[in-house]
Amino acid sequence: MTEYTSQLTEHAQRKPNYLLIFGVLAAITLIEVTLATDKPLVLVLLSMAKIVLVAGYYMHLRFASGWFTAIFLTPLPFVALVMVALVVALAPGADGSASVNGVCSLF
Amino acid sequence: MSSHPDVQTHAHDEIHLPPPSWGPIVIALGVTVLAFGFVLPLLLPVGAIVLLVGIWKTSNFSVIDEIRTSMGVHSRMLGMWVFLASEIMFFAGLIATFLGYKQRAGEVAYLLNVPLMTIGTFLLLTSSFSAVSALSALQQNKLKAFRNWLIATMILGGLFLGVELLEWGELIGHGITTGTLFGSAFFTLTGFHGLHVLIGIVWMVFLLARTLRGRMTPASATGVEIFGLYWHFVDIVWIVLFTIVYLL
Numbered sequence: 001m002t003e004y005t006s007q008l009t010e011h012a013q014r015k016p017n018y019l020l021i022f023g024v025l026a027a028i029t030l031i032e033v034t035l036a037t038d039k040p041l042v043l044v045l046l047s048m049a050k051i052v053l054v055a056g057y058y059m060h061l062r063f064a065s066g067w068f069t070a071i072f073l074t075p076l077p078f079v080a081l082v083m084v085a086l087v088v089a090l091a092p093g094a095d096g097s098a099s100v101n102g103v104c105s106l107f
Numbered sequence: 108m109s110s111h112p113d114v115q116t117h118a119h120d121e122i123h124l125p126p127p128s129w130g131p132i133v134i135a136l137g138v139t140v141l142a143f144g145f146v147l148p149l150l151l152p153v154g155a156i157v158l159l160v161g162i163w164k165t166s167n168f169s170v171i172d173e174i175r176t177s178m179g180v181h182s183r184m185l186g187m188w189v190f191l192a193s194e195i196m197f198f199a200g201l202i203a204t205f206l207g208y209k210q211r212a213g214e215v216a217y218l219l220n221v222p223l224m225t226i227g228t229f230l231l232l233t234s235s236f237s238a239v240s241a242l243s244a245l246q247q248n249k250l251k252a253f254r255n256w257l258i259a260t261m262i263l264g265g266l267f268l269g270v271e272l273l274e275w276g277e278l279i280g281h282g283i284t285t286g287t288l289f290g291s292a293f294f295t296l297t298g299f300h301g302l303h304v305l306i307g308i309v310w311m312v313f314l315l316a317r318t319l320r321g322r323m324t325p326a327s328a329t330g331v332e333i334f335g336l337y338w339h340f341v342d343i344v345w346i347v348l349f350t351i352v353y354l355l
Binding site: 015018019021022025026029032033037040043044046047050051054055058059060064065067068071072074075076078079082083085086087088089090091 | 178179180184185188189191192193195196199200202203204206207208210211221225228229232233235236238239240243332335336339340342343346347349350354355
């Protein structure tokens with residue numbers, strides 16, 4: 001218990017300013033909905049910034065074992081594959097039907 | 108669990124057995140009845156009640172045990188991170204399907220209520236702040252503050268669900284139902300996210316019940332942190348959904 005308490009104390013000393021992070025998240029969201037609605041690339045970058053802030057500081061990935069970050073990032077290449085495959089497969093073909101055969105030819 | 112080398116070596120040699128519990132059996136029974144409920148709707152509430160009783164029995168430990176894996180990380184935290192990684196794949200499939208169908212559905216996205224769901228986004232972001240504040244309060248043994256932050260998180264989660272239901276009602280009013288291409292993809296995607304929010308709220312009810320029974324101490328903080336991981340992940344999923352569904 002003593003060791004656990006000391007771990008908590010150590011964690012508390014390294015605790016980020018949660019209110020400041022909330023303020024930044026709110027500001028980014030305001031920028032998204034007011035200034036960046038017609039800029040897709042900016043919207044994606046702003047979303048990624050919000051994800052990094054939440055995962056890094058609210059989920060404490062910034063201070064936790066690197067294993068957790070590795071586990072959290074591991075699915076991303078597979079996510080990219082699934083996104084490409086499904087979006088291509090479900091996109092309308094020339095005749096308006098789904099182009100499932102098109103995605104099959106990718107593999 | 109101590110970080111002292113001798114103690115850690117000893118811990119790695121141990122076989123950790125959780126205390127005996129009939130909770131997992133009840134959970135399995137509840138899930139089975141719940142699954143049959145999708146065919147026979149009368150069984151849905153029965154399955155849900157049995158499932159909740161099982162979860163209650165399983166989660167009703169006074170202190171989350173501090174077992175470390177050979178990687179030197181907390182075993183339950185590791186379990187939650189692996190679960191969240193699998194959830195990323197789950198939502199990736201739903202999001203990709205939505206994007207594909209959105210292209211085929213034509214111009215219906217203008218029916219979405221962006222201002223309303225911006226409010227929803229702020230509610231969830233605020234709930235993430237209150238959840239992490241609850242954890243911080245518990246770690247500092249401020250039990251009353253912990254309880255209040257937890258209740259605030261529950262209310263904010265509930266308000267988000269209310270806002271989402273309003274949005275659904277508006278879309279259904281415009282004829283966007285599950286019978287349409289866009290509607291099926293949209294309701295499946297946002298519905299599963301909403302279900303995750305609901306599960307988080309139920310989780311908080313359990314945490315609050317334990318708090319009111321005086322069973323929360325700073326030593327229980329790991330359990331609350333594991334809940335926090337889940338809740339913040341749900342927030343991250345919404346950050347992605349809000350951008351993809353409403354802004355792009």
